[in-house]
Amino acid sequence: MGRIAPLPPERIEELLATSLIGRIACATPEGRPYLVPMGYAYDGEAIYAVGFPGRKIALMRAQPLVVFEVDRGIAEDQWESVVAEGTFEELRDPAMCEHAMRVLHGDGPYPEIAEGCVLFRIVLTTRTGRFEVPDEAA
Amino acid sequence: MGRIAPLPPERIEELLATSLIGRIACATPEGRPYLVPMGYAYDGEAIYAVGFPGRKIALMRAQPLVVFEVDRGIAEDQWESVVAEGTFEELRDPAMCEHAMRVLHGDGPYPEIAEGCVLFRIVLTTRTGRFEVPDEAA
Numbered sequence: 001m002g003r004i005a006p007l008p009p010e011r012i013e014e015l016l017a018t019s020l021i022g023r024i025a026c027a028t029p030e031g032r033p034y035l036v037p038m039g040y041a042y043d044g045e046a047i048y049a050v051g052f053p054g055r056k057i058a059l060m061r062a063q064p065l066v067v068f069e070v071d072r073g074i075a076e077d078q079w080e081s082v083v084a085e086g087t088f089e090e091l092r093d094p095a096m097c098e099h100a101m102r103v104l105h106g107d108g109p110y111p112e113i114a115e116g117c118v119l120f121r122i123v124l125t126t127r128t129g130r131f132e133v134p135d136e137a138a
Numbered sequence: 139m140g141r142i143a144p145l146p147p148e149r150i151e152e153l154l155a156t157s158l159i160g161r162i163a164c165a166t167p168e169g170r171p172y173l174v175p176m177g178y179a180y181d182g183e184a185i186y187a188v189g190f191p192g193r194k195i196a197l198m199r200a201q202p203l204v205v206f207e208v209d210r211g212i213a214e215d216q217w218e219s220v221v222a223e224g225t226f227e228e229l230r231d232p233a234m235c236e237h238a239m240r241v242l243h244g245d246g247p248y249p250e251i252a253e254g255c256v257l258f259r260i261v262l263t264t265r266t267g268r269f270e271v272p273d274e275a276a
Contacts, residue, residue, distance in 0.1 A: 021211045021219075025163035025171035033163035033171050035205040035221060039214040067173040073159045076177040081159075083173060 002077035007129025012082050015129065016042045019070040024122070026059040026066050034059055041104045046086070046121040048100045053116045060120070064088035068122055080131035086122035140215035145267025153220050153267065154180045157208040162260070164197040164204050172197055179242045184224070184259040186238045191254045198258070202226035206260055218269035224260035 007015070026034045036056050040047040047068055051057045060066060064087050073079030091097050100119050101110040113119060145153070164172045174194050178187040185206055189195045198204060202225050211217030229235050238257050239248040251257060 020214050021209055021217055023161050023173065023207055023209075025173035025205075027165050027169045027171045029169075031165045031167075031169040031201070032203055033165045033173075033205045035161065035163035035171075035173065035207045037207060037209045037211075037217070037219045037221075039211075039217075063169070065170055067163075067171045069161055069173045069175060071159055071161075071175045073177075076158050079159055079175070079177075081175045083175075 002132045002134040004130055004132045007080055007082065007131045009127075009129075011080065011131070012127050012129040013044070015070055015072060015080055015082050016047070016084075016124075016127070017044075019072065022047060022068055022070045024056065024060075024066050024068055026056065027063055028059060029062060043099075043103045046089075046123040048103045048119075048121045050104070050113055051118045051120060052114075053118065057118050057120075060088035061090070066122060068124065075134070077132050077134045080129065082127060082129045084124040084128070085126040086124045089121050089123060091119045091121060140270045140272040142268055142270045145218055145220065145269045147265075147267075149218065149269070150220050150265050150267040151182070153208055153210060153218055154185070154222075154262075154265070155182075157210065160185060160206055160208045162194065162198075162204050162206055164194065165201055166197060167200060181237075181241045184227075184261040186241045186257075186259045188242070188251055189256045189258060190252075191256065195256050195258075198226035199228070204260060206262065213272070215270050215272045218267065220265060220267045222262040222266070223264040224262045227259050227261060229257045229259060 022040050023037045040049045068084045071081035161175045178185045206222045209219035
């Protein structure tokens, strides 16, 4: 086991900005956890994604306070991670949807959002990062 | 966006057996989600880990029904993931602790478990896997 330390803010932002897949944890009405991975993009304030209609979207609509996580590891004792609390927001306003598509797909062209799919963001309200380096490198 | 399909059982087992980092989602007594990454090892039935005393351990002791997730991605439309429900079990029985250390560290020598740290396993009760391949490869 190596040395674990807080990840500096600039490395928190870098990990959020460069990861391909993050994970969202929600809570069910019965107080059980629910956890799914998903592709996303980040604009420095919120993460943006398109969700298929399903349990994840239903749970976030019912209880919008969620946790988002990204990490990167090359060994069991050499990794960095960010855990962020956030609030689910379904996007319907056209200007906000266009911003989301720009964050997700750059200058376009933008793919069609499939029937029933939901464009949403999670506004990050707290960000906590940690990293571990092996003992010999500490 | 590519084609998403269920991950076959043998690839579920392979992803659980070869990933370095997984994520655990727990629920707080207030019904909020909590989510942390951690190193682990897998014996085909349960994942094993050592936890620092802290919020994760306290939450799992209070509510042992958790969700465990691993994934591997090389592009936004090219990834595989496993989401498993499981039950937290703190390990104290010497034979069980030795099994856990063997799963975590092979034939040894086994590192000391730091004062206050908790050796535990999460017995996986359900396993669901998905993968996405890009449209052009579908």
